[in-house]
Amino acid sequence: MTNEDLLIYFDEQLFLPDLLAKTKDDLFEEIVDQFVKVKYLKSREIVLEMLRQREKLGSTGVGKNVAIPHGRTTSASDIMIAFAKSKNGIEYDAIDGKPVNLIFMIIAPPQDENNMYLPLLGKMVEVLNKSKNRNKLMQAETFDEFMEILSKG
Amino acid sequence: MSLWKYFRKGKILEKKQLDLLVALQDLDMMIEEISEMKRLGFSADREDELLKAREDLAAKIKKPLLYSYEKLKKRYKRAIVPVKEDNTCLGCFIRLPTSMSSIGRTDEEVIYCEGCGRILYWLT
Ligand SMILES: [Zn+2]
Numbered sequence: 001m002t003n004e005d006l007l008i009y010f011d012e013q014l015f016l017p018d019l020l021a022k023t024k025d026d027l028f029e030e031i032v033d034q035f036v037k038v039k040y041l042k043s044r045e046i047v048l049e050m051l052r053q054r055e056k057l058g059s060t061g062v063g064k065n066v067a068i069p070h071g072r073t074t075s076a077s078d079i080m081i082a083f084a085k086s087k088n089g090i091e092y093d094a095i096d097g098k099p100v101n102l103i104f105m106i107i108a109p110p111q112d113e114n115n116m117y118l119p120l121l122g123k124m125v126e127v128l129n130k131s132k133n134r135n136k137l138m139q140a141e142t143f144d145e146f147m148e149i150l151s152k153g
Numbered sequence: 154m155s156l157w158k159y160f161r162k163g164k165i166l167e168k169k170q171l172d173l174l175v176a177l178q179d180l181d182m183m184i185e186e187i188s189e190m191k192r193l194g195f196s197a198d199r200e201d202e203l204l205k206a207r208e209d210l211a212a213k214i215k216k217p218l219l220y221s222y223e224k225l226k227k228r229y230k231r232a233i234v235p236v237k238e239d240n241t242c243l244g245c246f247i248r249l250p251t252s253m254s255s256i257g258r259t260d261e262e263v264i265y266c267e268g269c270g271r272i273l274y275w276l277t
Binding site for chain 1: 182
């Protein structure tokens with residue numbers, strides 16, 4: 001999977017460069033509400049429940065101020081990724097204990113045509129492992145800037 | 154809401170049952186992909202937590218419904234499939250009759266696809 005391939009999974013309506021949330025729970029709600037608002041998801045409660053269960057398994061705060069909450073849900077028909085940024089950082093119970101500033105929420109349907117969900121997750125981990133990318137993403141204010149960074153990642 | 158409405162055909166109960174079943178499938182998909190999550194470098198060590206949550210959730214679902222879910226899961230891997238706005242079953246891709254979708258959209262009954270037999274979940 002190339003960086004260019006990533007771009008189709010993002011949507012300007014799911015670009016939240018200035019999150020209001022101050023806690024992990026509020027963060028999930030704020031992003032899921034946006035998914036529901038733009039009609040990518042049907043059931044807010046079911047998806048929130050799925051994301052909370054996922055955190056029980058182990059934190060999706062992967063360290064270095066990044067979180068990648070993710071999961072498949074019967075309440076979605078396509079894979080979509082929301083990008084959100086918190087300027088002040090949110091306590092997330094991340095594996096390195098650091099607060100989280102960059103959040104990529106990946107939601108996938110029960111079955112996706114080309115089985116892209118797992119490769120997509122892997123690709124996001126790879127992109128976010130590079131400190132250069134994380135620094136640039138922290139600066140991105142517009143969707144265009146954001147897409148530019150991802151495409152070069 | 155009047156009590157009378159609440160008891161009418163027990164439909165509100167059905168709606169809740171379908172939501173529980175959808176949440177159960179979401180958990181099952183998560184459990185199924187634990188090893189892939191670990192391989193990708195995610196923290197996913199508390200499998201016991203998920204298995205416990207699954208057990209608690211399954212206990213809230215009526216036995217016949219749970220049984221039909223498990224049977225469908227064995228056959229198709231995914232027992233419940235989303236239905237998109239064009240009324241196609243995402244399991245077998247047949248077009249569902251409009252009469253079926255108007256009932257399905259209300260979420261008041263558990264409806265099975267007439268093409269493949271999977272449980273349908275309307276997204277719109
Ligand atoms: Zn079908």
